[in-house]
Amino acid sequence: MFYREAGDFKTNYADDNQTFPIKFDRYRYYFVLFVAFAVIPFLINDYWVNAIFLPFLIYSIAAIGLNILVGYCGQVSLGTGGFMAVGAYACYKLMTSFPEINIFIHVLLAGGVTAGVGVLFGLPSLRIKGFYLAVATLAAQFFLVWLFNRVPWFYNYSASGQISAPERTLFGLEVTGPNTTAWAPYLFCLVILTICAVIARNLTRGMQGRKWMAIRDMDIAAEIIGVNPLKAKLSAFAVSSFFIGVAGALFFSVYLGAVEVGEAFGINQSFLVLFMIIIGGLGSIFGSFAGAAFLVLMPVLLKNVLVGGLGWPTDTAAHFEFLIVGALIVTFLIAEPHGLAQLWRVAKEKLRLWPFPH
Amino acid sequence: MPESLLYGTEVVLNGLMAGVLYALVALGFVLIYKASGIFNYAQGVMALFAALTLVGIMEGQIPFAHLINAMFGTELHHFGWHVPAFLAILLTMVVMVFLAWAVQKFVFRHLVNQEPIILFMATIGLAYFLEGFGDLMWGSDIKTLNVGLPQGGSFWIEENTQWLGFGNENFYGFFLDRLDIIATFIAAILVVVLVLFSQYTKQGRAMRAVADDHQAALSVGISLNFIWVMVWSVAGFVALVAGIMWGAKSGVQFSLSLIALKALPVLMLGGFTSIPGAIVGGLIIGVGEKLFEFSVGPYIGGATENWFAYVLALIFLVFRPQGLFGEKIIERV
Numbered sequence: 001m002f003y004r005e006a007g008d009f010k011t012n013y014a015d016d017n018q019t020f021p022i023k024f025d026r027y028r029y030y031f032v033l034f035v036a037f038a039v040i041p042f043l044i045n046d047y048w049v050n051a052i053f054l055p056f057l058i059y060s061i062a063a064i065g066l067n068i069l070v071g072y073c074g075q076v077s078l079g080t081g082g083f084m085a086v087g088a089y090a091c092y093k094l095m096t097s098f099p100e101i102n103i104f105i106h107v108l109l110a111g112g113v114t115a116g117v118g119v120l121f122g123l124p125s126l127r128i129k130g131f132y133l134a135v136a137t138l139a140a141q142f143f144l145v146w147l148f149n150r151v152p153w154f155y156n157y158s159a160s161g162q163i164s165a166p167e168r169t170l171f172g173l174e175v176t177g178p179n180t181t182a183w184a185p186y187l188f189c190l191v192i193l194t195i196c197a198v199i200a201r202n203l204t205r206g207m208q209g210r211k212w213m214a215i216r217d218m219d220i221a222a223e224i225i226g227v228n229p230l231k232a233k234l235s236a237f238a239v240s241s242f243f244i245g246v247a248g249a250l251f252f253s254v255y256l257g258a259v260e261v262g263e264a265f266g267i268n269q270s271f272l273v274l275f276m277i278i279i280g281g282l283g284s285i286f287g288s289f290a291g292a293a294f295l296v297l298m299p300v301l302l303k304n305v306l307v308g309g310l311g312w313p314t315d316t317a318a319h320f321e322f323l324i325v326g327a328l329i330v331t332f333l334i335a336e337p338h339g340l341a342q343l344w345r346v347a348k349e350k351l352r353l354w355p356f357p358h
Numbered sequence: 359m360p361e362s363l364l365y366g367t368e369v370v371l372n373g374l375m376a377g378v379l380y381a382l383v384a385l386g387f388v389l390i391y392k393a394s395g396i397f398n399y400a401q402g403v404m405a406l407f408a409a410l411t412l413v414g415i416m417e418g419q420i421p422f423a424h425l426i427n428a429m430f431g432t433e434l435h436h437f438g439w440h441v442p443a444f445l446a447i448l449l450t451m452v453v454m455v456f457l458a459w460a461v462q463k464f465v466f467r468h469l470v471n472q473e474p475i476i477l478f479m480a481t482i483g484l485a486y487f488l489e490g491f492g493d494l495m496w497g498s499d500i501k502t503l504n505v506g507l508p509q510g511g512s513f514w515i516e517e518n519t520q521w522l523g524f525g526n527e528n529f530y531g532f533f534l535d536r537l538d539i540i541a542t543f544i545a546a547i548l549v550v551v552l553v554l555f556s557q558y559t560k561q562g563r564a565m566r567a568v569a570d571d572h573q574a575a576l577s578v579g580i581s582l583n584f585i586w587v588m589v590w591s592v593a594g595f596v597a598l599v600a601g602i603m604w605g606a607k608s609g610v611q612f613s614l615s616l617i618a619l620k621a622l623p624v625l626m627l628g629g630f631t632s633i634p635g636a637i638v639g640g641l642i643i644g645v646g647e648k649l650f651e652f653s654v655g656p657y658i659g660g661a662t663e664n665w666f667a668y669v670l671a672l673i674f675l676v677f678r679p680q681g682l683f684g685e686k687i688i689e690r691v
Binding site: 132145220278311337 | 659664665668
């Protein structure tokens with residue numbers, strides 16, 4: 001009834017090419033942006049920001065990044081944790097070496113450094129495919145974590161081997177460090193996430209995205225119709241690593257504040273982000289958000305119900321969480337291999353015909 | 359012989375022993391991959407699960423004790439009996455067969471004809487599930503596994519290799535863990551048995567037929583379901599052996615499942631489809647990482663064993679993408 005193209009006349013090419021061609025979608029998008037920017041900051045407190053919103057925003061960036069590589073370009077990567085660590089350490093080194101420069105620029109630069117490292121580890125993807133590549137990216141994961149653990153230059157020779165974010169301000173507001181007001185880091189991450197999502201969305205529906213998808217669907221055929229696999233694969237690695245690096249920088253500087261590389265950016269982090277895009281939906285920007293929201297919310301919910309509600313010991317609850325996550329992954333792969341995004345797509349198709357399905 | 363050479367030899371020997379243990383895990387991967395095209399990430403967790411179950415049965419633990427205690431406020435822990443090792447191993451094997459059946463019935467039957475990468479991710483999900491399940495069932499504390507295998511250094515070898523030092527006072531002979539030596543023998547026996555099984559028995563032949571071509575195998579009357587359950591059971595058995603070896607060596611604990619990650623570069627090096635490849639790859643990785651740690655490690659901060667195997671496999675793959683013994687990958691449009 002309200003969800004159709006009918007009556008929404010497009011009179012120029014720009015309108016015809018816009019991201020959300022259906023009016024309802026467009027208004028929904030503006031509404032979500034409005035709520036996120038103008039309503040939530042007034043309602044949240046420290047607990048909400050640290051338990052839910054910051055991890056959700058940051059993991060969304062990482063999930064979008066990984067989705068570009070795995071979902072759009074078909075190159076499975078298990079090195080996400082390692083690349084996030086590159087972002088975090090690059091951000092740390094930049095923050096401590098050039099304290100006078102804006103942290104926003106540091107975060108972007110950290111993403112740039114990670115993109116470089118990503119391209120380096122993406123080089124073997126030209127020879128190695130499928131599982132072999134997935135395992136090869138593990139080399140990145142373990143080597144990078146080891147590097148940041150063992151080379152003191154990266155953590156400025158601090159005795160604990162940890163890195164901790166110095167206090168930095170943006171427009172006079174503290175966004176890192178212990179004395180932040182709840183909404184400042186939230187808005188900081190939200191702005192970056194919005195920029196990333198818009199870029200990713202437009203990249204993936206443009207020429208570059210089509211090249212990636214051609215490579216994903218069959219790289220030899222893509223090569224024959226004129227897609228340069230070298231450029232396509234390496235650009236996917238670069239863009240993906242850029243987002244993941246930005247996510248890692250935010251994860252360290254804004255969310256955690258102090259980081260021990262093996263704990264924060266271990267192999268489990270890689271799997272977590274991978275699970276997000278599987279559950280959310282491979283090859284979908286919305287899916288990245290949905291998956292991140294799901295896997296951030298579920299442990300909080302489970303913990304509240306099991307530990308808070310039923311009084312289980314925390315370790316039993318943690319094992320139960322593993323069990324649930326594993327079962328969910330398998331269930332999703334069996335019932336809906338395209339994830340939450342596919343459910344959303346089906347719902348939209350139904351809504352188009354509603355209330356007269358024939 | 360000069361001292362460094364002697365130490366180097368000892369490092370190589372110990373690397374070979376460690377490599378055998380990697381190869382044990384890698385074997386399970388190869389079996390499942392050959393027969394069903396599934397790259398089973400859960401192999402390491404299966405080894406952990408098998409070891410946990412074995413200890414649980416031997417010690418007479420009540421399954422899900424922690425869960426029951428948490429839910430009903432009881433204080434259950436043990437049945438109060440001890441099961442002899444041999445019987446416990448048999449019972450664990452029964453559990454592993456049941457697990458194989460359940461995995462086949464509830465997961466992979468529904469995923470037939472999916473892309474390999476989807477199957478791979480399903481096994482990652484399975485690994486998480488099993489990890490949570492095993493810990494819920496038997497508790498997550500570190501357990502000691504003692505099935506009567508000898509442990510500690512072998513004095514016999516130490517005494518009989520002392521002459522190699524030629525009067526060098528700092529050399530006391532090679533130090534080899536007796537458990538590692540036994541593991542080597544068991545691995546050798548296992549490989550021989552597996553090869554015999556797949557070459558000379560009816561089921562083994564059926565298994566190879568399925569590996570070769572699913573549809574052709576179906577058309578000559580081979581039950582895919584049965585073969586897959588059987589393959590997962592055999593992989594479960596290999597996991598049990600690996601679990602016993604690793605469990606006896608370093609205790610039954612979560613890090614056991616991480617050896618699966620070590621088995622991945624072994625597989626890449628040897629090729630996913632080759633049983634000898636798994637063995638040779640395991641030995642190369644084992645020796646390589648020990649030698650690298652021994653020779654280069656001290657200069658660059660140590661603990662290089664965490665990543666050396668992966669980087670070695672990565673570099674190797676760039677030159678030979680299908681591994682040492684893998685079938686050549688032919689791609690067509």
